[in-house]
Amino acid sequence: MLFITAGMGGGTGTGAAPIIAEIARELNILTLQLLQLLLNLKEKKGVS
Incomplete structure (x- = not known):
């Protein structure tokens, strides 16, 4: 079983999690x- 935790919105989690x-x-x-x-x-x- 694999758990993937990532914060989306930057570059690392957004790019790495789907791969x-x-x-x-x-x-x-x-x-x-x-x-x-x-x-x-x-x-x-x-x-001002």
Whole structure:
């Protein structure tokens, strides 16, 4: 059994998680993915 945990929204988790899942599928490994969407909550303030 394979657990894949990743934060989506950057580059590493978004790019690596699907590749790891595909390899696990080809090897017939039961896989559980736990993914979190990362949000940018910083406010953009204009210059006054």
